[in-house]
Amino acid sequence: MNERTGCQAGDWVEVERVVLEPGERADGLPEDTARQPLKMWVKGFARAAARIGEKVEVETMTGRVVEGTLTDVLPGYTHTFGRPPKELVAIGRDLRARVAAYRAREGR
Amino acid sequence: MGGTSAAVLARRGAIMKAALGFDYAAFERSPIAFDYEGLMASHGLTIEDVRAIQRAAGVGDTPLIELRNLTDLVRSYAPPGFGARIFVKDEAANLAGSFKDRRASVSIHVAKERGYDGVIAATSGNYGAAVASQAARAGLKCIIVQEAFDSRHVGQPEIIEKSRLCEAFGAEVVQLTVGPELFVVMLELLEETGYFAASLYSPFGVAGIETLGFEIAEQMRALTGAPPSHVVVTHAGGGNTTGTARGLAKAGARETQVVSASVDLSGLHMASDTDFNRKSFTTGHTGFGVPFATWPDRADVPRNAARALRYMDRYVTVSQGEVFYATEALCKLEGLERGPSGNTALAAAMALARDLPREATVVVQETEYTGAGKHHWSQIAFARANGIEVRLGDPAESVPGTSIVVPEWPEQLSVRDVDLERLRRSYVRNALAHAPEGYTPTEDDVRFLAEDAHTTPEAVEGIIRELAQG
Numbered sequence: 001m002n003e004r005t006g007c008q009a010g011d012w013v014e015v016e017r018v019v020l021e022p023g024e025r026a027d028g029l030p031e032d033t034a035r036q037p038l039k040m041w042v043k044g045f046a047r048a049a050a051r052i053g054e055k056v057e058v059e060t061m062t063g064r065v066v067e068g069t070l071t072d073v074l075p076g077y078t079h080t081f082g083r084p085p086k087e088l089v090a091i092g093r094d095l096r097a098r099v100a101a102y103r104a105r106e107g108r
Numbered sequence: 109m110g111g112t113s114a115a116v117l118a119r120r121g122a123i124m125k126a127a128l129g130f131d132y133a134a135f136e137r138s139p140i141a142f143d144y145e146g147l148m149a150s151h152g153l154t155i156e157d158v159r160a161i162q163r164a165a166g167v168g169d170t171p172l173i174e175l176r177n178l179t180d181l182v183r184s185y186a187p188p189g190f191g192a193r194i195f196v197k198d199e200a201a202n203l204a205g206s207f208k209d210r211r212a213s214v215s216i217h218v219a220k221e222r223g224y225d226g227v228i229a230a231t232s233g234n235y236g237a238a239v240a241s242q243a244a245r246a247g248l249k250c251i252i253v254q255e256a257f258d259s260r261h262v263g264q265p266e267i268i269e270k271s272r273l274c275e276a277f278g279a280e281v282v283q284l285t286v287g288p289e290l291f292v293v294m295l296e297l298l299e300e301t302g303y304f305a306a307s308l309y310s311p312f313g314v315a316g317i318e319t320l321g322f323e324i325a326e327q328m329r330a331l332t333g334a335p336p337s338h339v340v341v342t343h344a345g346g347g348n349t350t351g352t353a354r355g356l357a358k359a360g361a362r363e364t365q366v367v368s369a370s371v372d373l374s375g376l377h378m379a380s381d382t383d384f385n386r387k388s389f390t391t392g393h394t395g396f397g398v399p400f401a402t403w404p405d406r407a408d409v410p411r412n413a414a415r416a417l418r419y420m421d422r423y424v425t426v427s428q429g430e431v432f433y434a435t436e437a438l439c440k441l442e443g444l445e446r447g448p449s450g451n452t453a454l455a456a457a458m459a460l461a462r463d464l465p466r467e468a469t470v471v472v473q474e475t476e477y478t479g480a481g482k483h484h485w486s487q488i489a490f491a492r493a494n495g496i497e498v499r500l501g502d503p504a505e506s507v508p509g510t511s512i513v514v515p516e517w518p519e520q521l522s523v524r525d526v527d528l529e530r531l532r533r534s535y536v537r538n539a540l541a542h543a544p545e546g547y548t549p550t551e552d553d554v555r556f557l558a559e560d561a562h563t564t565p566e567a568v569e570g571i572i573r574e575l576a577q578g
Contacts, residue, residue: 019293033379036381060280082489083489084485087488095441096440
């Protein structure tokens with residue numbers, strides 16, 4: 001079993017669980033939220049081997065034991081800076097020119 | 109709500125009392141009034157004590173920098189004799205990258221002193237990283253509960269970056285989908301672990317921010333010979349406005365005008381699964397700013413120590429596009445890559461400075477760290493990917509959740525005033541609505557409401573009469 005299909009005991013993993021089913025949610029929620037379950041994701045060290053999608057217990061960084069469905073092994077982050085938005089790229093050039101022109105007018 | 113949640117909520121008072129180590133009931137005077145200054149003094153720490161705690165924790169004493177290029181930019185289009193000097197307090201220089209380290213340092217000090225094994229905070233903001241960082245230094249365990257994803261498991265890059273930083277500091281991060289039941293999850297965790305509730309809204313947390321206002325007055329005296337004429341505060345839950353204003357007052361800067369500023373997200377529902385990812389700011393916006401100003405006690409503690417309406421001299425909003433513009437200007441003109449949410453006050457300050465005389469001094473009261481995800485490029489790319497129109501134009505045409513309009517020229521930066529009288533009416537209405545039915549406010553209640561809403565007892569009586577007439 002590799003990281004894409006499951007975990008060994010002791011691996012750092014992520015589990016998912018449903019905290020509240022749609023029928024158990026708070027009163028007064030907007031309809032789009034009320035029809036969804038309240039879900040939770042927690043990371044920890046797997047207490048047993050499991051495949052993605054199977055139930056497994058994890059021991060979290062604080063030592064709590066949480067049971068959930070295995071969703072990821074060695075869960076990481078992929079957020080980036082991305083490309084520069086075209087609306088922003090000229091701001092620096094234009095504002096530097098304005099400050100320079102102002103200082104020239106003021107004789108500085 | 110289901111049986112388990114209702115049972116947890118019924119135990120709320122006892123859970124919070126154990127998790128904070130003191131009882132708010134001691135400060136209650138009536139169903140409306142409570143002893144605010146008594147609550148704020150209950151920790152027994154002077155501002156010098158708080159400064160010593162923060163120095164030991166590696167927090168505070170951040171640089172205050174004059175933004176000479178931005179000031180000249182504003183003067184290049186201000187009327188003759190106008191264009192105030194603009195300064196910024198570089199709070200990103202704190203360990204975890206924001207002023208929230210100040211709040212966290214005092215809470216973690218108290219938790220450690222009182223013998224708790226760990227701390228819990230519910231926040232999707234910079235406060236999570238601040239608590240995680242301070243807990244790591246103090247050797248305390250830490251759980252951060254975050255509203256992180258919509259029902260598709262898609263999260264704002266800004267929030268995901270904050271999850272990452274909390275984990276980098278060794279915290280257990282509990283990530284949830286959208287919904288106010290996050291509070292129930294936090295209560296259950298407090299009960300299960302017996303940890304300290306490092307609430308954003310406890311007197312400890314707000315005392316931690318007073319040093320920020322105090323330092324601004326001191327540093328401006330050293331730089332210019334006087335406290336600033338204006339301090340602009342990015343406003344969300346109210347702690348930043350409250351703590352900064354109290355710190356300025358403690359430093360004797362009683363003439364300084366405190367201007368709170370929020371990003372305008374009007375029309376978006378904060379508990380809506382679909383609106384969740386249509387916001388390009390996750391804090392510093394009106395979705396927190398207005399409800400917390402008009403009813404501070406909606407917080408996770410029985411009485412909120414952050415009571416912004418007491419301290420605001422003015423409350424203004426700016427649009428998302430204007431804050432992105434100011435963020436880019438700060439990078440390119442001043443060599444400071446910060447924000448974006450913390451630059452809400454910067455955008456407002458640029459607009460305010462144009463209409464103030466040259467002798468005036470405007471301090472932008474904080475910056476926050478930036479990085480992949482938590483960056484104006486990422487926020488705009490995410491907005492586009494979620495169907496938001498992004499274009500150049502007049503920012504007044506932007507519609508929160510539908511369009512982001514980036515100004516074409518700096519002259520287009522402006523602030524919109526929030527009507528404080530309307531907020532005061534709304535606050536008094538909320539206070540009366542939370543008292544038992546048929547309760548008649550006493551003279552003491554009216555005095556309390558007047559102080560809490562920064563107005564006169566006569567004005568409060570007028571609002572009460574108006575409300576009684578429906």
